[in-house]
Amino acid sequence: MSKAIFMPKEKDFRLAVIDRRLAGINEIYPIMSSKGGVGKTLISAVLALILRDRGYKVGLLDLDITNPSAHTALGVSIKELPEEEKGVKPLIADGIKFMSVAFYTQDKPLPLRGWEIDNVIRELLAITIWGDLDYLIIDTPPGLSDEALDAISYFRSPKPLVVATPSPLAINSVRRLLQLLNDLNGLKVLGIVENMANEPSKRVRELAEAFSIKYLGNVPLDPTIDEVIGDTSKLRNTLLYVALKGIAEKNLGPNP
Ligand SMILES: Nc1ncnc2c1ncn2[C@@H]1O[C@H](COP(=O)(O)OP(=O)(O)OP(=O)(O)O)[C@@H](O)[C@H]1O
Ligand SMILES: [Mg+2]
Numbered sequence: 001m002s003k004a005i006f007m008p009k010e011k012d013f014r015l016a017v018i019d020r021r022l023a024g025i026n027e028i029y030p031i032m033s034s035k036g037g038v039g040k041t042l043i044s045a046v047l048a049l050i051l052r053d054r055g056y057k058v059g060l061l062d063l064d065i066t067n068p069s070a071h072t073a074l075g076v077s078i079k080e081l082p083e084e085e086k087g088v089k090p091l092i093a094d095g096i097k098f099m100s101v102a103f104y105t106q107d108k109p110l111p112l113r114g115w116e117i118d119n120v121i122r123e124l125l126a127i128t129i130w131g132d133l134d135y136l137i138i139d140t141p142p143g144l145s146d147e148a149l150d151a152i153s154y155f156r157s158p159k160p161l162v163v164a165t166p167s168p169l170a171i172n173s174v175r176r177l178l179q180l181l182n183d184l185n186g187l188k189v190l191g192i193v194e195n196m197a198n199e200p201s202k203r204v205r206e207l208a209e210a211f212s213i214k215y216l217g218n219v220p221l222d223p224t225i226d227e228v229i230g231d232t233s234k235l236r237n238t239l240l241y242v243a244l245k246g247i248a249e250k251n252l253g254p255n256p
Pocket of ligand 1: 033035036037038039040041042043064069140141142195196219220221222223225226240
């Protein structure tokens with residue numbers, strides 16, 4: 001089952017369109033964790049800001065279809081629908097090209113089943129005109145279901161950045177995700193970021209070691225964060241931004 005996501009998909013004319021739409025993107029980083037609430041969305045949004053602040057062309061795509069929240073992290077008004085013209089141009093938020101199903105669902109619940117979610121993902125990818133990007137950051141849903149894995153199955157050479165916390169509950173869950181990712185031949189995991197940890201924990205470091213992937217660094221617990229979510233200038237002054245910037249400078253980009 002774990003390999004299915006990279007098996008050829010059935011004939012759907014959108015697949016060729018999707019390949020074309022993604023052709024100008026250099027690096028694709030899905031931010032993943034089987035554990036919910038570990039900071040995937042916040043890290044996706046702040047990492048997009050950091051790479052943008054370093055002068056890169058950056059996109060942020062929210063593929064948490066049933067529970068999108070990246071727009072809240074970035075402070076994007078989902079009332080402003082992206083411009084349409086032979087497809088849909090992402091909204092530009094603080095220099096970041098941003099796309100989310102929330103533009104269409106307007107924060108109403110979207111009670112979809114597995115194949116319906118996959119269908120929405122295809123539709124979003126088929127309509128979105130990204131143009132040239134250095135980085136596309138993808139916020140993904142929690143879990144190990146098809147929903148979480150479908151989120152990366154349409155991209156050539158995605159490099160997942162896995163988020164864990166020092167909690168044994170998170171470690172246990174993330175271990176299963178790493179096992180799944182390990183089974184996908186040729187998939188390169190960028191590494192693990194340990195969130196909400198004031199210092200690197202032995203547990204997460206050992207987890208990274210067990211799967212021969214990089215421990216990218218820790219992001220401290222930032223008690224001010226909930227007050228500044230949605231305000232990108234204030235987000236830039238947080239411990240989270242500073243810690244993640246250090247991690248990005250060391251590990252991401254052509255000259256890390
Ligand atoms: N470094 C941090 N310091 C303090 N709070 C944090 C930190 N990282 C994330 N949080 C808080 O943890 C909560 C969950 O964050 P977030 O929504 O980004 O997680 P998630 O993994 O995307 O969750 P879900 O699995 O539901 O999509 C939020 O309230 C966020 O403010
Ligand atoms: Mg999230």
